[in-house]
Structure formats: structure tokens, C-alpha cells
Amino acid sequence: MNSFAGHITDIRSSDGLSVITVKVNAVRFKAVVIDSPETASWLVTDNPVQVQFKETEVVLATGENPAVSLQNRVKGRISAIEKGELLSRVVMRTDIGNIVSIISTDAAEQLALQENTEVTAMIKLNEVILAP
Amino acid sequence: MIVLNLHKTLQSAQGTMSLQLEMTVQKGQFVTLFGESGAGKTSTLRMLSGLMDPDKGYITVNGTTWFDKDRKINLRPRQRHIGYVFQDYALFPNMTVRQNLEFALDKNQPRTIVDDLIGTVELRELQHRKPDTLSGGQKQRVALARALVRQPEILLLDEPLSALDSAMRQKLQQYILEVHRKYELTTILISHDVGEILKLSDRVYEIQHGRILRQGSPETLFGLGQSSAKFRFTGEVTGIRKAGVVYIVTIRIGNDLVKVIADPSEAEFLQTGDKVAVASKAFNPVIRKI
Amino acid sequence: MEWGPLILTLKLAAVTTVILFFLAIPLAYWLSRTTSRIKPVIEALVSMPLVLPPTVLGFYMLLAFSPNNSFGSWLDEWLGIRLVFSFAGLVLASVLYSLPFMVHPVQSGLSSLPRSLSEAAYVLGKSRRTTLRKVLLPNIRPSLLTGIVLTFAHTIGEFGVVLMIGGNISGKTKVASIAIYDEVETLNYGAANMYSLILLGLSFVTLLIVYLVNGRYLKRFSR
Numbered sequence: 001m002n003s004f005a006g007h008i009t010d011i012r013s014s015d016g017l018s019v020i021t022v023k024v025n026a027v028r029f030k031a032v033v034i035d036s037p038e039t040a041s042w043l044v045t046d047n048p049v050q051v052q053f054k055e056t057e058v059v060l061a062t063g064e065n066p067a068v069s070l071q072n073r074v075k076g077r078i079s080a081i082e083k084g085e086l087l088s089r090v091v092m093r094t095d096i097g098n099i100v101s102i103i104s105t106d107a108a109e110q111l112a113l114q115e116n117t118e119v120t121a122m123i124k125l126n127e128v129i130l131a132p
Numbered sequence: 133m134i135v136l137n138l139h140k141t142l143q144s145a146q147g148t149m150s151l152q153l154e155m156t157v158q159k160g161q162f163v164t165l166f167g168e169s170g171a172g173k174t175s176t177l178r179m180l181s182g183l184m185d186p187d188k189g190y191i192t193v194n195g196t197t198w199f200d201k202d203r204k205i206n207l208r209p210r211q212r213h214i215g216y217v218f219q220d221y222a223l224f225p226n227m228t229v230r231q232n233l234e235f236a237l238d239k240n241q242p243r244t245i246v247d248d249l250i251g252t253v254e255l256r257e258l259q260h261r262k263p264d265t266l267s268g269g270q271k272q273r274v275a276l277a278r279a280l281v282r283q284p285e286i287l288l289l290d291e292p293l294s295a296l297d298s299a300m301r302q303k304l305q306q307y308i309l310e311v312h313r314k315y316e317l318t319t320i321l322i323s324h325d326v327g328e329i330l331k332l333s334d335r336v337y338e339i340q341h342g343r344i345l346r347q348g349s350p351e352t353l354f355g356l357g358q359s360s361a362k363f364r365f366t367g368e369v370t371g372i373r374k375a376g377v378v379y380i381v382t383i384r385i386g387n388d389l390v391k392v393i394a395d396p397s398e399a400e401f402l403q404t405g406d407k408v409a410v411a412s413k414a415f416n417p418v419i420r421k422i
Numbered sequence: 423m424e425w426g427p428l429i430l431t432l433k434l435a436a437v438t439t440v441i442l443f444f445l446a447i448p449l450a451y452w453l454s455r456t457t458s459r460i461k462p463v464i465e466a467l468v469s470m471p472l473v474l475p476p477t478v479l480g481f482y483m484l485l486a487f488s489p490n491n492s493f494g495s496w497l498d499e500w501l502g503i504r505l506v507f508s509f510a511g512l513v514l515a516s517v518l519y520s521l522p523f524m525v526h527p528v529q530s531g532l533s534s535l536p537r538s539l540s541e542a543a544y545v546l547g548k549s550r551r552t553t554l555r556k557v558l559l560p561n562i563r564p565s566l567l568t569g570i571v572l573t574f575a576h577t578i579g580e581f582g583v584v585l586m587i588g589g590n591i592s593g594k595t596k597v598a599s600i601a602i603y604d605e606v607e608t609l610n611y612g613a614a615n616m617y618s619l620i621l622l623g624l625s626f627v628t629l630l631i632v633y634l635v636n637g638r639y640l641k642r643f644s645r
Contacts, residue, residue: 084376126415209544222538226560236546
């Protein structure tokens with residue numbers, strides 16, 4: 001699991017759901033959770049929190065600012081790539097640390113991913129887990 | 133409210149150990165003592181019930197002093213009015229299930245409680261059987277019912293479910309929770325099973341070498357409740373298999389086997405038999421009526 | 423052959439067994455529980471009759487209870503009890519002599535019960551006495567039976583101690599084992615043989631009962 005320490009900068013709640021913005025260094029992550037400041041005492045602005053997401057949920061894109069709906073974006077450079085028959089494991093170096101992504105080998109080849117390729121990691125906000 | 137302050141030098145296979153515990157249990161709480169065997173958990177229950185004398189310290193329960201070394205107060209076990217379920221059940225082999233319960237009755241106590249309890253733990257069909265003809269789970273239910281005959285306010289459970297299979301465990305956990313609520317008990321459980329602790333207890337004390345190492349709610353202590361991941365279970369790893377660049381981990385959750393994909397960085401810390409927490413965002417599962 | 427000695431033997435064995443049963447249970451219970459430093463001393467004393475020639479025990483009892491010395495004469499004068507050459511003396515001697523045969527099985531039976539059994543009774547609000555009577559003793563029935571039968575059989579087989587303290591008074595202290603000796607001394611082998619056969623049969627049957635009954639218990643518990 002990819003895990004980064006940040007702190008909460010914004011909380012928007014409605015009907016028991018909340019969208020939380022967490023700043024990890026210069027990168028902003030957004031997460032949607034079934035919690036609100038009333039049900040989870042740790043949901044307080046400026047509180048430290050861990051941002052966590054599974055490797056298999058990390059989407060990779062090449063090129064500048066692709067037009068997709070995913071708002072959680074981290075730019076980096078591939079530092080290692082391990083290709084299996086079906087799946088490939090990509091490790092990329094970013095400003096907030098290493099992010100691991102598991103994508104299909106077909107996709108990795110289509111994007112011609114290799115070491116030192118510049119990529120953007122994107123994670124859907126409903127896949128981001130927050131842990132105090 | 134139970135206030136314990138216990139000092140005791142214990143002799144064990146590993147040599148002498150000095151137990152020093154201080155804890156306060158609120159009325160109506162379900163508390164678990166967790167930790168390695170030989171850490172002093174059973175000794176704590178024995179001292180609370182009067183089967184073992186502390187070297188120093190005091191025990192007060194709801195304002196009454198049960199033990200105080202300095203004031204030379206030491207109530208006998210039978211004066212303490214406690215329900216105690218022993219690890220080996222300790223059923224009396226010469227008595228039937230019903231007689232085991234009736235033996236526990238105090239003088240002049242109405243017998244209706246026996247029928248009530250036999251009903252609660254569903255032993256009606258077995259009430260005239262002798263303990264040695266019962267299965268482990270059935271014996272456990274008898275032991276639980278017998279401990280409640282005198283309507284104690286405190287129930288002590290020494291690893292009551294450790295010898296049972298998982299289906300039986302789940303059922304008995306339900307019984308324990310039921311009697312805890314029905315009879316408004318303050319319950320202290322010894323358990324090694326994280327899933328069980330999460331399910332039953334309000335508060336956990338982790339005990340190591342006779343000292344309290346950590347304490348808190350089970351969720352904080354086992355580090356998975358304080359997370360926004362709503363879809364979470366505890367289970368046991370039954371298999372780990374490499375599949376290309378990832379691993380497939382098979383986990384038994386209750387009676388179900390699930391498979392989870394794990395990154396090598398996680399899988400290398402796992403082995404078969406490990407207790408694990410499985411969590412996911414609540415946004416992933418699909419629901420379909422069956 | 424007369425029936426007198428045989429009846430006296432059975433009477434002595436029965437009285438001794440009953441007295442020992444009630445004497446040995448508290449003693450065995452204490453021995454199975456105590457952590458006292460004098461426990462080995464008491465255990466050694468209880469076991470003495472196993473190794474000591476019966477004549478030694480008989481000799482010292484004879485000395486102690488003889489009306490010619492202070493303790494014996496005190497008993498005689500103040501309590502009107504004469505223990506030498508009397509049935510009461512025989513019973514006392516037999517109780518001491520058969521003590522280990524009752525105490526050992528009961529003690530080992532009590533020690534073999536899991537400690538949690540009595541602890542469970544204590545936390546259920548029961549006294550030590552109630553626990554012993556209702557929980558511990560009913561669960562060591564085979565041991566109790568073994569103790570009873572061994573004591574009974576062993577008392578039947580007594581000779582030396584009985585001869586020393588009881589002498590050989592017909593109808594009063596002359597038990598079967600002494601009668602056999604008597605008959606052999608007067609070369610009356612026929613009568614000796616009868617006594618012997620009856621004792622042989624009696625001992626065999628009592629022991630057989632122990633093994634049969636305990637076998638049944640064992641089967642029940644192992645099921």
C-alpha cells in the first residue's frame with residue numbers, strides 16, 4: 001500500500017459523506033469518506049493524517065495534463081519497472097516519495113514505459129483511505 | 133467499578149517474574165487482557181477472584197474492599213461473588229448439566245434462575261447429561277451458565293474459546309455478548325484472538341511480563357479502526373502465492389475464504405497463520421440481492 | 423475348626439475400615455493440599471507400617487498400653503480402658519497398621535483431580551467442607567473403594583501386631599490368622615487348612631471386586 005503523511009487542509013461534508021483535502025508536501029490529495037467530523041473525531045483541519053491507496057488503484061499517464069476526471073495527480077519519473085506476463089509493477093520517484101503502481105503489461109508497453117520516463121500517477125478520490 | 137493495584141512475584145517456567153498491575157474497570161465494561169502466555173493474565177484473574185493472594189496492593193469493587201494488604205483485608209473467594217469460567221471448564225464430572233448449575237445456587241435462592249440460564253445458552257436437551265458426554269462447545273456453555281447462577285456482577289473468562297473451532301467460537305461469542313448485556317455484567321476476558329477482541333470488548337489491556345504495555349479501545353490498539361476504510365474484517369492468512377509481479381493472499385474471514393492481491397512489499401511480511409486486518413474503501417464492493 | 427476366630431476377624435476388619443475411612447479422608451485431604459514443611463514427616467509416619475515389621479509396632483504399643491507403666495495405668499484407672507489383650511487394643515493397632523492402605527489411595531485420588539475443580543466450587547460460594555463432600559469425594563469413588571477394600575483385606579491378613587497387642591485369647595482377641603498358627607503348632611493341619619482356604623477365598627474375592635468395579639469406572643471415564 002502506498003502511504004504518505006500529510007495534514008488536513010479542507011473538509012466538506014454533506015449527508016454523512018465528506019470530501020477531505022489533504023496536503024502532502026506540495027501535493028493535494030482529495031478523498032471521499034463515509035465519515036464526518038461528527039462521526040470521526042480526527043477529522044479536524046490541520047490534523048496530521050496518512051493518505052493511503054493500493055498499488056492497483058494507481059493510474060499512470062504520460063504527457064502534460066491529460067484531460068481525465070481524476071484530480072489526485074502526482075508527477076514523477078519511473079525508477080524501476082518489473083514486467084510480468086500480465087501485470088507490471090512500476091516504481092516512480094515523486095516529490096512526496098516513491099509511488100508503486102500495478103498496471104497491465106499491455107498498457108505499460110503501449111505507453112512505452114521504461115526507466116526515467118516521466119509519468120503522472122492518478123488516483124480516484126474514492127480509492128484514497130485516510131488514517132489518523 | 134473495579135480498582136486493582138496488584139503486586140505479585142510469580143514463579144514460572146521462564147523464572148521469576150514480578151507482576152505489577154494497576155487498572156480501573158468501569159461498571160458494565162467489557163475488558164480484555166491480551167498478551168503472550170505467561171504474561172500474568174490468568175494470575176490477575178486469580179487474584180481478583182481470591183484464588184491467589186497478591187504480595188502487595190489492594191482490590192476494591194464498587195466501593196467495597198476485597199483485598200488490602202496494609203489493612204489485612206482478604207475476602208475468601210466465596211465471599212467475592214464472582215462468575216469465573218475456567219480455561220478447562222472445570223465442570224463437576226459427577227453431576228449432570230442441571231446439577232452443575234444447581235450446585236451453584238446459594239441457600240434460599242429461587243431455582244428459576246437455573247431454568248432461565250439453561251434456556252439462554254440453549255442446553256435444555258442436554259440438561260440431564262453428564263459433562264463427559266458433551267462436546268467442547270457444549271461444555272463451554274454449561275461453564276458459562278454455571279458461572280452466572282449466583283447472578284454475579286463480575287464475570288471472568290479465562291480464554292474460554294481457545295479450544296473451539298471457528299464456527300463454534302462465533303456462536304459462543306454471541307452467547308457471551310448476550311449474557312454480558314442481559315445481566316449487565318462487568319466482564320474481564322483473556323483472549324489472544326484479535327477478531328474476538330474487536331467483536332467483544334470495549335477496552336483492551338496488553339500485558340507483557342506482568343506490566344501493562346498498552347491500553348485503549350481495541351480499534352486503536354490494533355491499529356485498524358482509526359481509518360476511514362469502512363469495509364474491514366479480521367481474518368487469518370491461509371495461503372500466499374506469487375502471481376507475476378504481485379501476490380495472491382488467501383484469507384479466512386469467519387467461514388469464508390477471500391483472496392486479496394498484495395504488493396510484494398506487503399506480502400513479504402506475511403505468512404500462513406498470521407492474523408490480519410483486511411480493509412477496503414466502502415466504494416468498491418458491489419451489492420446484489422440473492 | 424471354630425467360626426469364632428473368623429467372625430472376630432471380619433468384625434475387626436469392618437470396625438477398622440469404618441474408623442479409618444473417616445480418619446483418613448481429612449488426613450489425605452490435608453496431605454494433598456498442604457505446602458507445610460512438616461508434610462514429609464507426616465507422610466513418612468503414615469507410610470511406616472509399610473516397611474516396619476508388625477512386631478515392632480506391636481511391641482511399642484504393648485509397652486505403652488501396659489497397665490504396668492504410667493500411660494497404660496492412667497488409661498485403665500481414669501477411663502477404664504484397657505488396650506492390652508482386648509478387642510479395643512486390636513482395633514487401635516489395626517487402625518495404625520492399616521493407615522497407609524487407606525490414606526495413600528485417597529490422597530493420590532485427591533491429588534489427581536484438577537485444581538480448578540475445587541476452585542470452581544469456591545468461587546461458586548461453597549466452603550471447603552461442602553466442596554470436599556459434594557465435589558471431590560464423589561469424583562474419586564474408585565480411590566475410595568480401593569482404600570476401603572485394601573484396608574479391609576489388609577486387616578484380615580494381620581498377624582504380628584495382633585499377636586503382640588492382643589495375645590491369643592479365644593473369643594476375644596484370637597483372630598483367624600492366629601488361629602491358623604495355633605492349629606499348625608498343635609499339628610492340626612486340617613483345621614489350619616480350612617482357616618487358610620477361607621482367608622484365601624475371602625482375600626481373592628475382595629480384591630477381585632476392586633478390580634472389577636474399578637475396571638468399570640475406568641471404562642466409563644474413557645468413553
